[in-house]
Amino acid sequence: MNTNRRNVYILSLTLVVIMLGFGMVMPIMPFYIENLGAGGSELGLLIASYATMRLIFAPIWGGISDRHGRKPILMIGILGYGIAMILFGLSTNLWMLFVSRILSGILSSATSPTTMAYIGDSTSEEERGGGMGLLGAAMGVGTILGPALGGLLGSASLSMPFFIAGGTSFLTLGLVAVFLPESLPPEKRQPAKEQHKTNPLRDLWASIFSPIGILLFMAFISTCGLMIFYGIFGLYAAAKFDFGPKEIGWIFMVFGLISAITQGLLVGPLTKRWGESPLIKISLLATAVAFMLISLADSVVTVMLTIGFFTLTTALLSPAVTSLTSKRATMDQGITMGLSNVFISLGRIAGPLLAGVLFDWQIEYPYYSGAVIMVLGFVVSLIWISTSRPKTLATQ
Numbered sequence: 001m002n003t004n005r006r007n008v009y010i011l012s013l014t015l016v017v018i019m020l021g022f023g024m025v026m027p028i029m030p031f032y033i034e035n036l037g038a039g040g041s042e043l044g045l046l047i048a049s050y051a052t053m054r055l056i057f058a059p060i061w062g063g064i065s066d067r068h069g070r071k072p073i074l075m076i077g078i079l080g081y082g083i084a085m086i087l088f089g090l091s092t093n094l095w096m097l098f099v100s101r102i103l104s105g106i107l108s109s110a111t112s113p114t115t116m117a118y119i120g121d122s123t124s125e126e127e128r129g130g131g132m133g134l135l136g137a138a139m140g141v142g143t144i145l146g147p148a149l150g151g152l153l154g155s156a157s158l159s160m161p162f163f164i165a166g167g168t169s170f171l172t173l174g175l176v177a178v179f180l181p182e183s184l185p186p187e188k189r190q191p192a193k194e195q196h197k198t199n200p201l202r203d204l205w206a207s208i209f210s211p212i213g214i215l216l217f218m219a220f221i222s223t224c225g226l227m228i229f230y231g232i233f234g235l236y237a238a239a240k241f242d243f244g245p246k247e248i249g250w251i252f253m254v255f256g257l258i259s260a261i262t263q264g265l266l267v268g269p270l271t272k273r274w275g276e277s278p279l280i281k282i283s284l285l286a287t288a289v290a291f292m293l294i295s296l297a298d299s300v301v302t303v304m305l306t307i308g309f310f311t312l313t314t315a316l317l318s319p320a321v322t323s324l325t326s327k328r329a330t331m332d333q334g335i336t337m338g339l340s341n342v343f344i345s346l347g348r349i350a351g352p353l354l355a356g357v358l359f360d361w362q363i364e365y366p367y368y369s370g371a372v373i374m375v376l377g378f379v380v381s382l383i384w385i386s387t388s389r390p391k392t393l394a395t396q
Helices: 003-035 040-068 070-090 094-108 111-122 125-154 160-179 192-197 200-208 213-241 245-274 276-296 300-327 333-361 365-384
Strands: none
Touching (some): 003 040, 003 094, 003 111, 003 125, 003 160, 003 213, 003 245, 040 070, 040 094, 040 111, 040 333, 070 111, 070 160, 111 125, 111 300, 111 333, 125 160, 125 245, 213 245, 213 276, 213 300, 213 365, 245 276, 333 365
């Protein structure tokens, strides 16, 4: 097996494990906090606290990996995630849940920018779209298999899924320690004397007006739209189709497989054939259409079909945005991917919050807003995202 290919598979397995925990939370969390005497506002704050920690710490970890290498930072993220999952399973008070989720957000945020930067270090521009697609497929598998596993395991014990997620992460840590080589040699790292030059707020502000500024906006748009759907789908399906947690978990699993197949098998060939820019534009418009179709669905069959179409379009969008961001970066890969995760985290915060507020007004409003947001992204992409491919990657 090609060494780079093997490394991508190891990174993909790592993300599967990390995202399994995230997925397990989806069907279990409402019941978990209910047992501790909490309600919807506490649930929203719990989700926001995790996303906020990722927002703050992802670029910091990305910058640290530029100075000290990818592998040690990735291992810190995996270890911290495993500890946080065990603590979550042991929680008997609401404050313990907050501590474990905040700790998970702080430490596990090291994994995503580091794995993406690893791909940027070790793949050619032609292969990068496929590499990002495999990582996206891994995240999709973990995120969506998680609810099904969480629902099945949680029927015996609400704590069991978190203990399993923690134990699996420790096994993955050993795999990374033994088999994954460092992708950033010492001579290519940011010199220690330049550490004081790394300022996350300055880098964030500069990135908005850099060549990747529009792509960072696209990362926010695509994630916000995805989280509008996932953040409110459980309530929407329960209100409109009388679905329960178990049914919702299995639906997420099925569409997670669609996402994984799409990102693992289609993203690479489509980006090589068309390029990332056309794929982004097509996916934005198609996702807007999918949102409208979901809001119009009036039976279980039609809602399944429309959500399947939605899953396909969003599965093409995210890795294309990430790949093009990596190619057009004008700063270190670690910092670039960290900044990309800032905007992804903003989308994870804004999407569910917007969906929740609109759902309380009218259950179809979240999907109308998703369509509007995607149309806005499509118009912006037509104006500011060129289809030409840069000849070289502008990284340090």
